[in-house]
Amino acid sequence: MIAWMTWTLPTAIFFITIGCILFCMTVYEVRSPCVERKGFLPIATTRGDRLFIGLLVSAYIHLLFLGLSDMSLWIPLGISVVWVAIALRWG
Amino acid sequence: MIKTENNKAWFLVLPVFLLVAFSAVIPLMTVVNYSVQDILDPNTAFFVGAEWYREVLRDPRLHDSLLRQFIYSFSVLAIEIPLGIGVALMMPTKGRMASLCLILLAIPLLIPWNVVGTIWQIFGRADIGLMGWALNSLGVDYNYAANPGDAWATVLLMDVWHWTSLVALLCYSGLRAIPEAFYQAAEIDRASRWAVFRYIQLPRLKSVLVIAVLLRFMDSFMIYTEPFVLTGGGPGSSTTFLSQTLVTMAIGQFDIGPAAAFSLIYFLIVLLVSWLFFTTITHMDKSK
Amino acid sequence: MKMTKGKAFGIALYILFVLTPIYWLLNMSFKTNSEILGTLTLWPQEFTLANYAVIFTDSSWYSGYINSMIYVSLNVAITLAVALPAAYAFSRYKFVGDKHLFFWLLTNRMAPPAVFLLPFFQLYSSIGLFDTHLGVALAHCLFNVPLAVWILEGFMSGVPREVDETAYIDGYSFPRFFGRIFLPMIRSGIGVTAFFVFMFSWVELLLARTLTSVDAKPIAAIMTRTVGATGVDWGVLAAAGVLTIIPGLLVVYFVRNHVAKGFALGRV
Structure with missing residues (x-):
């Protein structure tokens, strides 16, 4: 039934992580709704906006590393985690 | 309008969410899975990590067709938006004539996309088409099947014909x-x-223009059927846009892995451009 | 704003541009193949209905029209049924993740269809919807539902909140209020939305062709058959093309007043 989806362990972990992040953010949002504010990003954002911007930029960081260097993917991953944290906290 | 906070509204949205998630999320996940594997046949696949992404990002074909796509999409917007505004300004405002104009203008929108391709395929041919014949008898050496410039112009003209009405x-x-x-x-x-x-007129048009620009950008960025029917991507690769490159890879050469990686990169590009556009516009509205 | 001669000339010129290629198709559909390939004629010299006769007497041709009609109507029905409550929620309430959900819905119009065809085919085969009208109708919801929510939300935002509140004070339950009062108020908005949903479902070919083989094959896919061993049967191709325009024309004729009036109620 789901064999045609050709799951692999890394992609499964990837989607489970994304799912967990979304779930946690939703619970957090319901418990303590956030207010829109202005951080270092050029526009006023909510928590969800910052997460989206964080993840989208992370995707581009990965592509940049893949396209321009042969370094291990752990490096952009590390940078991305730090970046998402910064974006969520001060963005 | 002031909206009330009410999380029960989720129940009203739930059917939409489930319906779209079913058709969107499952295929998207599958494409992500494809993109990290070398698929030899439906039962044999090897995990290759980010290899396809690395390969595709350095592939000159991607760069070429991406560049061609951007030029094409911007030409489409640059012609269709001003022309569309112009046509709207010239339309009669009321009465029978207004209804008639509406109906006539809507016709190109209601034709299946491959039929649009067929119409222009016939219309542009020098032997049986009015436009090709007329241009050639005026002394213009026009042949969309052999000359890349003509092919490109014909695809663009077809798009203008097809979508300016919207x-x-x-x-x-x-x-x-x-x-x-x-x-x-x-x-x-x-x-x-x-x-x-x-x-007076332009400020009032802003919100409909947002819809028009977004729709035209997204749709022209993944145009496939019409140029495929008209020129088949040729001559050479002058009208091979992104979607066409993808189909050739995925089905023609059965390189599903690279094609999947390619289309995810492509999706990220459209996502970024549309998000920037969407945010700028909604932000402009707010700051007023 | 008065109608001037310059404007009338301009619009006439543009409409001429729109109609000429269609006229050419219509013209060809009444010609014999020998006339099409022989000399270029501005109108049919030997008027013939033979091309249309081919289509109307062969069930593999006309069943394509019936298939297209069935899945397009199903799609319009499903889309409106789910999009109406959702658009109401978006226009009236704030809820967790509303903005992001809205944007996510729109992103579904952005995915390049080409590579998604394979998983689509597998998904619909695995749940037994391959080559059914329902399958195509559901697949088209992917891009039509977001569009419908988007348009309807604009129309619904134009209806003042006081209408809802008065109805609730008068003791209307939500379903009764929604069906009896609210929907009739945005009638023309629904008409316009239905028009757009119909249009995008009718003109889409890639998904419809991938998800069908025989029983639900749309007319647009059948048209490719005219390219046979003896070359292209231009006359029949043109006739089939003309016939695909007609349902769209009928729909736009019925909603023409709504299109003009209805848009104005929307997000403008």
């Missing part, structure tokens, strides 16, 4: 929403035709 209809409805009093005030002030357009 922009025009949206703008027309935007113009109808402007109260007559605005025009009377402008007449008393002896405002020029340009001033009326710039300060």
Whole structure:
């Protein structure tokens, strides 16, 4: 039934992580709704906006590393985690 | 409008969410899975990590077809948006003539996309098509099947023919929403035709233009059927746009892995451009 | 705004541009193949209905029209049924993740269809919807539902909140209020939305062709058959093309007043 989806362990972990992040953010949002504010990003954002911007930029960081260097993917991953944290906290 | 906080509204949205998630999330996940594997046949696949991404990002074909795609999409917007506004301004405002114009303008939108391709395929041919024949008898050496420039121009002309009506209809409805009093005030002030357009009509058109630009950008960025029917991507690769490159890879060469990686990169590009656009516009609305 | 001669000339010129290629198709559909390939004629010299006769007497041709009609109507029905409540929620309430959900819905119009065809085919085969009208109708919801929510939300935002509140004070339950009062108020908005949903479902070919083989094959896919061993049967191809325009024309004729009036109620 789901064999045609050709799951692999890394992609499964990837989607489970994304799912967990979304779930946690939703619970957090319901418990303590956030207010829109202005951080270092050029526009006023909510928590969800910052997460989206964080993840989208992370995707581009990965592509940049893949396209321009042969370094291990752990490096952009590390940078991305730090970046998402910064974006969520001060963005 | 002030909206009330109410999380029960989720129940109203739930059917939409489930329906779209079913058709969107499962295929998207599958494409992500494809993109990290070398699929030899449906039962044999090897995990290759980010290899396809690395390969595709350095593939000159991607760069070429991406560049061609951007040039094409911007040409489409640059022609269709002003032309659409122009047509909307020229349309009669009421009565039978207005209805007739609406119906006639809507015709190209209601033709299946491959039929649009067929229409232009016939229309542009020098032996049986009116346009090809007319151009050739005027002494223009026009042949969309052999000359890349002609092919490109024909695909663009076809797109303009096909979609300018959408922009025009949206703008027309935007113009109808402007109260007559605005025009009377402008007449008393002896405002020029340009001033009326710039300060009365254009601001009112902004929100419909957002819809028009977004729809036209997204759709022209993944145009496939019409150029495929018209030129098959040729001559050479002059009208091979992104979607076409993808189909050739995925089905023609059965390189599903690279094609999947390619289309995810492509999706990220459209996502970024649309998000930037969407945010800028909604932000502009808010700051007013 | 008065109608001037310059404007009338301009619009006439543009409409001429729109109609000429269609006229050419219509013209060809009444010609014999020998006339099409022989000399270029501005109108049919030997008027013939033979091309249309081919289509109307062969069930593999006309069943394509019936298939297209069935899945397009199903799609319009499903889309409106789910999009109406959702658009109401978006226009009236704030809820967790509303903005992001809205944007996510729109992103579904952005995915390049080409590579998604394979998983689509597998997904619909695995749940037994391959080559059914329902399958195509559901697949088209992917891009039509977001569009419908988007348009309807604009129309619904134009209806003042006081209408809802008065109805609730008068003791209307939500379903009764929604069906009896609210929907009739945005009638023309629904008409316009239905028009757009119909249009995008009718003109889409890639998904419809991938998800069908025989029983639900749309007319647009059948048209490719005219390219046979003896070359292209231009006359029949043109006739089939003309016939695909007609349902769209009928729909736009019925909603023409709504299109003009209805848009103005929307997000403008």
